[in-house]
Amino acid sequence: MKKRLIAALLCVALVPRSFSQSLPDLGDSASSDLSPLAEQRIGAQIMRDIRWKDPAYLQDAEVEDYLNILGDRLVAAGPGAGLPFEFFGVNDPSLNAFAMPGGKIGVHTGLILAAQGESELAGVMSHEIAHVTQRHIARMVGKQGQFGVLMLASLLVAILAAKSSSQVSQAAIMTGQAAGLSSQLAYSRDFENEADRLGVQNLAAADFDVRGMPSFFERLQKNSRLYENNAPAYLRTHPLTGERITEMESRVASMPYRQVPDSLDFQLVRAKLKVGRMxxxxxxxxxxxxxxxxxxxxxxxxxxxxxxxxxxxxxxxxxxxxxxxxxxxxxxxxxxxxxxxxxxxxxxxxxxxxxxxxxxxxxxxxxxxxxxxxxxxxxxxxxxxxxxxxxxxxxxxxxxxxxxxxxxxxxxxxxxxxxxxxxxxxxxxxxxxxxxxxxxxxxxxxxxxxxxxxxxxxxxxxxxxxxxxxxxxxxxxxx
Missing domain, CATH: 1.25.40.10 (Tetratricopeptide repeat domain)
Structure with a gap:
């Protein structure tokens, strides 16, 4: 019964984004955890719907190849080595990136253009990779027990509809938060802190400038006041606090300084995105x-x-x-x-x-x-x-x-x-x-x-x- 309820809720959650294809069987109904196999199957189905049905999917082999080369470099340097990851672009000017089950990671074009250096972009991607390697979605489902089903549906609405400010998607997110999940915000902070910590470690292991990660987050937070009540998408799906930035800055301060030049492909991809179609x-x-x-x-x-x-x-x-x-x-x-x-x-x-x-x-x-x-x-x-x-x-x-x-x-x-x-x-x-x-x-x-x-x-x-x-x-x- 639970596995059908999960699938049904996920299908409902995907309706605002036109992802109406049926989702796969999520595994043993006796378990409240989301198994690695279930994560892979869900991620593959959602990725298929994004790739072939979402007009915002960036159909650009050069940009996608670049994101995968950069992402693979980060994955190979950390605990995710050997796991199946896939990185793709989303044609959207908002500042956002998101991780989905099964190692599917989307990066908005606005985020690529806003990054002032490749280490900043790599820092955001390293953070998202940590969400995957630590299985945060699966852990959230298991941790919340009876509320995990609704939380999973709400979470997928958040990551898939984050670039949209549609009332439907926001209402669905709020419904999941209001369903007795009083500990969700604190739990999310725990996940964000864990992703920050591992993201910085992975960034250093991949030979990037670790200062790129807190500098980007700090700039994002400062600029958020320009958006008034409509915060950048990345802040909506990744709650950012001054405490988190302070912790990141303290962490990188003890690490050796490394000046890392941007790759040529990073510069060319940004130039290509700036030009656009015309x-x-x-x-x-x-x-x-x-x-x-x-x-x-x-x-x-x-x-x-x-x-x-x-x-x-x-x-x-x-x-x-x-x-x-x-x-x-x-x-x-x-x-x-x-x-x-x-x-x-x-x-x-x-x-x-x-x-x-x-x-x-x-x-x-x-x-x-x-x-x-x-x-x-x-x-x-x-x-x-x-x-x-x-x-x-x-x-x-x-x-x-x-x-x-x-x-x-x-x-x-x-x-x-x-x-x-x-x-x-x-x-x-x-x-x-x-x-x-x-x-x-x-x-x-x-x-x-x-x-x-x-x-x-x-x-x-x-x-x-x-x-x-x-x-x-x-x-x-x-x-």
Whole structure:
């Protein structure tokens, strides 16, 4: 009974954010604790809904790769080494970051832009990692006993709706707090203090400047008065007190001073986010001024190229790119920008060459892989694109973007069965098993494909149909 109540409450909690998919079985109903397996399953389901249903999810492979590289560095240096973490961006100007069950950690673009140094950003992420490694959500459920179910629902509303000030989500949070949980605030302070302590330790172990963590929190607290009653999202979900800041400052004061320069990727990611989809006149002028400095920074020149490109000033972008290349800096993001510039000039063949050469230097860059595949198809080389896509899918079969690009190449080659088979995998990864089954049925009806391809489609359709039946059963049980 309890496991169904938890699932039902979680589903209700997710409604304001349009996360209406059914949640997985949470484990043994006789236990009030949230098991590690249950955490993983909940986190995976919520992450799937965020990735494919939330328009605020930042679909930017470069930013996400950067966050995961930074996050993995922090995880590897602390007690979370070996645990499955996933870091992603949220396209929102508010200052916020949040941890979800299963090691899913979201970072708002506003937080990245507000950080005055990479150590500040790393400090916030280290704090969130500590929430995960210490299993604060699971411990809260177990500690509160009979109120843990409602608290978990309220907590997930808080972390998923924190960037929104909607009355619905705030009312749901207050309902959970008012349900007899008089000790919740003190308990939350305990968790925050623990995350502060371990976050600072982890920050030092990962060779960052530990002073970046309290300095960012202190600045956030000082600026909060500008928001009056609408405090920054990070303060709403992470209660911040002067006592906490004092304790952090005291803790880092006894640690050795370390001056850590920002990575180039941190600077480039911030420049990219500042430009956005289309740079305003003010942003363009800001980068023009920065690029005229002596000497100009790589990030300023990169931002200027991207700003010109976003506003279709291609001749200016070409000149700025030539200046940027004089810096002789090796960077996947700069190579990717040059490939985008070739595409803007309607030169997919040239773009494919840029992306292919860059991938030799940065074989793990998803952004370069996606760029090369798209450029090859646009350049009339779908066969080459399919060869690359098949190789990449073998190593990362859960990457929906690769399957989409593979389907595009197969469509250009007239491979109808293969195209529908690839699209079926896209929908399966998204959790839309009904659409996946439909695509597989279309693949069965396609007039091409050999015996082995049809056999593979038949087998996959049986698997997807079983997943669909299980999904429908879970939804019925949760009504």
């Amino acid at each position: 740079a305003s006149r003010e942003v363009v002028e800001e980068f023009e001024r920065a690029a005229r400095a002596t000497p100009p920074t790589v990030a300023a020149q990169y931002g200027l190229v991207r700003a010109y490109l976003s506003t279709k000033r291609l001749a200016d972008a070409d000149r700025a790119m030539a200046d940027l290349r004089k810096q002789r800096v090796v960077s996947a993001m700069i190579d990717g920008l040059e490939g985008d510039l070739r595409l803007a000039h309607d030169d997919p063949a040239g773009a494919a060459k840029v992306f292919a050469q860059a991938r030799v230097r940065f074989p793990q860059s998803r952004r370069l892989i996606y760029g090369e595949l798209g450029a090859l198809v646009d350049a009339g080389r779908p066969g080459d694109a399919l060869t690359v896509a098949k190789a990449e899918v073998l190593t990362t079969p859960g990457n929906a973007t690769l399957w989409e690009l593979r389907a595009r190449a197969e469509a250009a080659l007239g491979k109808r069965l293969a195209q529908h088979r690839s699209l079926a995998e896209v929908y399966a990864i998204q959790g839309n098993y009904a659409a996946s089954a439909q695509q597989l049925s279309l693949a069965q009806a396609a007039g091409d494909g050999d015996f082995f391809e049809h056999s593979a489609v038949d087998s996959r359709l049986r698997e997807v149909s079983a997943l669909l039946a299980e999904q429908l059963r879970e939804r019925r049980e949760q009504r």
